[in-house]
Amino acid sequence: MPDTPDDALRLSGASNFRDLAASPGTVGHGGRPLRRGQVFRSDHLAGLTEADRAAIAALGLGRALDFRGVAERAAAAYDLPGVTQHALSIEPTVVQHMQALVASGQALTVPTVTGLMHDLYRGLVNDQSHRFAELFAHLLDEADTRPLVFHCTAGKDRTGLAAALILLALGVPRDAVLHDYLLTNERYSFMPGEHPEIPRDALMVLWRVQQGFLDExxxxxxxxxxxxDRYLPQRLGLTPAALQALAARYLAEG
Structure with a gap:
């Protein structure tokens, strides 16, 4: 893949699609930059235009790792020729909790929704580590070295934490990891009319990312x-040998 600016990857039907190596500062162990064109992150891929599909085909993607829950995948299914889909299901919770609060007559304030998002991120770390372990198993699969994309619905929370874990495992500094995470606020386009029962200021917390979420x-x-150093091997299966293999595959030669 040519070394082109990230803007060259912008798609009409997936606003948060981007090369994980394209963010500034994504330099890993030993000052080695990430290899371009190997790992992509995205929102869901069900809204791609024909031009988008052609652009993805040109990237040579062979695998799509989907963090969406069962109902999410059914509601927005997609098919990309030559791309093998793998479900790494993490069921969504925040919108459901918000709707339950509205139904019970409770007001949805910005602090309330922020608290729900903090709960989500703690839950991802503590309860969904097996899904992130599956992600790394795919990244290290010696039988399939094709470029891959991982995504959820918006590409911001489940995908955002997954991207952060990949970058951290490769030795990328935390400020650069945060920069990649916050790029969602510049890239992701959501429909402002969704969930009219939820106040707009609360929705803005839901549909954007904050440093505090990743910090949590x-x-x-x-x-x-x-x-x-303990979480990676104990919860994600990333032994020292696996970390070395990850670096060898996804970091350029020094």
């Missing part, structure tokens, strides 16, 4: 698991 996940890793 990293705090959970430190507090509940003894830090990243």
């Amino acid at each position: 996940a990293l705090l959970a890793i430190d507090r509940d698991h003894g830090g990243l």
Whole structure:
């Protein structure tokens, strides 16, 4: 794949699609940059135009790792020729909790929704580590070295944490990891008319990302698991040998 600016990858039907190596500062162990054109992150791929599909075909993607829940996948299914789909289901919870609060007559304030998002990120770290372990197993699969994309619905929370874990495992500094995470606020286009029962200021918390969300996940890793150096091998299966293999595959030669 040519070394082109990230803007060259912009798709009409997946606003948050991007090369994980394209964010500034994505330099890993030993000052080695990430290889371009190997790992992509995205929102869901059910709304792609024909031009989008042609652009993805040109990238040579062979695998799509889908973090969406069962109903989400059924409601927005897609098919890309030559791309093998793998379901790594993490069921959504925040919208359902918000709707339950509305139904019970409780007001949805910005602090309330922010708290739900913090709960989500702690839950992703503590309860969904098996899905992220599956992600790394795909990244390290020696039988299939084709470029891949991982995604959820908006490509911001489940996908955002997955991207952060990949970058951290490759030795990318936390400020660069945060930069990649926050790019969602510049890229993702959501429909403002969705969920009219939820106040707009609360929806803006839901449909955007904040540093505090990622900080909550990293705090959970430190507090509940003894830090990243323990979380990676104990919960994600990333032994020292696996980390070396990950770096060899996804970092350019120094």
